[in-house]
Amino acid sequence: MHKNIRPIIDPSKPKVYIETYGCQMNVNDSEVILSILQDEGYVLTDNIEEANIILANTCSIRDNAEQRVWGRIDQFRIQKRKRDGVIIGIVGCMAERLKTKLLEGHEVDLVAGPDAYRSLPQLIRDITPNSPQINVLLSHEETYADISPVRMDKNGISAFISIMRGCNNVCSYCVVPYTRGAERSRDPETIVREAQELFDNGYKEVTLLGQNVDSYFWKDAENASKNVNFAQLLEKVAKISPELRVRFSTSHPKDISDEVIYTMAIYENICRHIHLPVQSGSSIMLEKMRRKYNREWYLERVDKIRSVLPDCGITTDVIAGFCGETEQDHQDTLTLMEKVVFDSAFMFAYSERPGTLASKKYPDDITYEEKTRRLNEIIALQGRMSLKSNEKEIGKQLKVLVEGPSKKNPNELCGRASSNKMCVFPSKGEKPGDYCTVEVVSVTSATLLCKRID
Ligand code: 5AD
Ligand code: SF4
Numbered sequence: 001m002h003k004n005i006r007p008i009i010d011p012s013k014p015k016v017y018i019e020t021y022g023c024q025m026n027v028n029d030s031e032v033i034l035s036i037l038q039d040e041g042y043v044l045t046d047n048i049e050e051a052n053i054i055l056a057n058t059c060s061i062r063d064n065a066e067q068r069v070w071g072r073i074d075q076f077r078i079q080k081r082k083r084d085g086v087i088i089g090i091v092g093c094m095a096e097r098l099k100t101k102l103l104e105g106h107e108v109d110l111v112a113g114p115d116a117y118r119s120l121p122q123l124i125r126d127i128t129p130n131s132p133q134i135n136v137l138l139s140h141e142e143t144y145a146d147i148s149p150v151r152m153d154k155n156g157i158s159a160f161i162s163i164m165r166g167c168n169n170v171c172s173y174c175v176v177p178y179t180r181g182a183e184r185s186r187d188p189e190t191i192v193r194e195a196q197e198l199f200d201n202g203y204k205e206v207t208l209l210g211q212n213v214d215s216y217f218w219k220d221a222e223n224a225s226k227n228v229n230f231a232q233l234l235e236k237v238a239k240i241s242p243e244l245r246v247r248f249s250t251s252h253p254k255d256i257s258d259e260v261i262y263t264m265a266i267y268e269n270i271c272r273h274i275h276l277p278v279q280s281g282s283s284i285m286l287e288k289m290r291r292k293y294n295r296e297w298y299l300e301r302v303d304k305i306r307s308v309l310p311d312c313g314i315t316t317d318v319i320a321g322f323c324g325e326t327e328q329d330h331q332d333t334l335t336l337m338e339k340v341v342f343d344s345a346f347m348f349a350y351s352e353r354p355g356t357l358a359s360k361k362y363p364d365d366i367t368y369e370e371k372t373r374r375l376n377e378i379i380a381l382q383g384r385m386s387l388k389s390n391e392k393e394i395g396k397q398l399k400v401l402v403e404g405p406s407k408k409n410p411n412e413l414c415g416r417a418s419s420n421k422m423c424v425f426p427s428k429g430e431k432p433g434d435y436c437t438v439e440v441v442s443v444t445s446a447t448l449l450c451k452r453i454d
Contacts, residue, residue: 013043017051018152021069022059024249025180025209026092028160030057031149033091033117038150040121048079053087053124055110058094060175062351066094077107087127091117093179096136097355103132114165114180115139138166138181145190148197155404157433158205159198163191163233167211169252171279172290172357173322173350176211185216188228188236195237195244204401204433205245206237213248214255231259238267243435245401247420249275253301254293261308272309273420276301277317281336282329285322288362295336302340313343313419320378321371322350323362330374337381343389343421345382349375383445390421390443397453398423402434417448425450 016037020030033055034044045051054076059065073088080086089110090102096113103111109127112120113136123133143165151159167176168183195206210216213230220226228236230248238246246267251260251274264270276298280286283294293301305312318333337345349371352364366374398417406412406424413427415436424447425438438450 013041014052015045015050016042016053016055017045017048018055018057019072020057021065022057022061022093024160024207025162025165025211026057026059027152028149028162028209029092029114029117030055031152031160032144032147032162033057033120034150034152035147036117036120044150044152048076051079052085053089054079055089055091058090058092060093060097060179060353062348063353064351069094073106073108080107087124089120089124091120093175096138096179097175099136100134103134108132110134111136113138115142117144118142140182140184143184143186145186148194155432156201157203157401157403158207159203160207160209161191161194161198162186162210163208163213164210164216168215169212169292170290170357172288172361173319173353175353175356178355180211183211183215185218188218188233191233192236192240195246196240199240199244202433204243204435205247207247207249208233208237209249211250212252212255213250214252214257214260229257229259231257231263234260234263234270235267238263238270242269244269245418246270247273251276253278253298254291256301256305258304261305264312265308271420272311272418273313273315274305275315275317276305278336278340279317279319280322280325280329281333282325283332285325285329285332288324288358289319289322290357295332299336299339311419313421314340315344315346315420316340316342317346317348318378318382319348319350320375321366323358323364323366325350325366325374330377333378334381337378337385341385341389342382343419344386345378347375347378347382386445387443390445390448393421393440393448394443395440397437397439398448398450400425400436400438400450402430402432402436404432421448422446423448423450426452428452 018030020026058069076088087109090108091112095111102108109132111134115138116135119135126133164185166181166183170177216230218228278298352359400415400423402413402415406414412424414424437454439453440448440450442449
């Protein structure tokens with residue numbers, strides 16, 4: 001499947017430049033896009049000045065993600081003025097959300113939504129100066145299962161594998177179900193094959209990606225005993241080799257099952273890390289967000305994870321200042337964070353997205369200043385919690401997958417422990433992809449500083 005693990009630059013072929021915004025899923029989608037274009041003779045360039053096709057694979061999750069892309073489109077237009085025949089394409093979630101609006105007066109030639117990447121070569125062929133091309137059809141089937149992503153990661157040891165697309169949850173603040181469509185799971189055989197081929201090509205870590213991996217479900221057309229749920233999929237990938245680490249993201253608190261937690265416990269190579277977005281610590285807010293769990297349910301899931309996997313890293317996402325959030329709701333978020341002591345968190349101010357349930361039902365009534373104050377309190381608290389969680393690691397021995405030299409000191413290496421915590425330690429000349437055993441000596445809120453014990 002991975003015939004083209006690394007793109008080859010050939011000066012005689014049309015060159016495509018791809019910028020990727022947003023989530024890990026988009027990173028993997030860009031690799032799918034590159035595979036499709038490479039099969040048509042295009043080659044990747046990381047130099048925009050020589051690109052024939054400039055693509056932005058975009059994100060709509062918050063307004064500021066879209067604003068950044070509008071700024072980039074202005075920059076792309078400069079390339080168009082400098083050289084003849086340059087094509088500007090906007091693909092991904094913003095393409096799906098804004099559709100023809102992207103073509104109005106912006107000199108964009110190509111708009112393609114997340115399910116339209118197979119049509120990119122034809123769309124590109126059909127572009128003329130006066131007829132930009134657009135395909136934003138969403139699909140109930142497309143999983144790009146047969147396409148071998150062309151890996152664009154730098155070190156060749158860690159890769160993303162999409163196991164499903166879309167989302168059926170309709171959290172009231174979230175635009176994703178509208179931009180990525182209905183949930184569909186990918187054939188497990190193609191997932192295992194992709195992971196096996198990555199391993200055969202020297203990769204040591206795969207991350208299984210989905211908007212809500214816990215609702216992964218493959219229904220076999222003929223034989224119900226061949227149906228595969230997420231826990232079973234995890235097991236199949238983990239069995240490829242104990243040397244291949246398996247990660248996954250994102251888990252949903254309402255769906256993460258005991259079976260998944262117990263499967264993690266059986267296989268040491270399934271990394272002890274769960275990204276479990278809580279969004280809010282207030283049951284009132286969670287109800288309005290349509291998360292389908294409450295504070296108590298979330299805390300029970302955390303207790304369950306920790307009782308089975310005591311060393312499991314738990315990370316989260318938090319939204320500050322959702323519609324109608326009171327000071328008490330905000331305090332509930334802070335007390336939940338203190339209770340759980342997350343290892344790290346992505347923290348955001350609520351950004352109203354057109355078309356979502358929240359935008360239709362609830363006024364975005366927390367002022368910018370108030371959202372910012374609450375967000376800053378959340379960020380400051382998380383800094384203290386990250387430090388507290390890291391301090392618990394002091395004295396522990398950890399197995400680390402080497403990523404490369406540490407940024408600050410070339411004589412040191414960096415890599416992640418199973419919990420996803422970043423470790424820095426003295427080099428003995430290991431290469432990216434080697435495993436090292438280290439002991440944690442001291443910590444910051446972001447890093448474990450370790451000594452060698454192997
Ligand atoms: N405003 C702010 N944050 C959001 N997220 C999703 N939608 C919004 C929004 N409208 C956050 C959630 C989600 C993460 C990927 O982005 O925390 O888990
Ligand atoms: Fe958005 Fe909720 Fe689906 Fe996550 S689970 S992508 S937050 S709708």
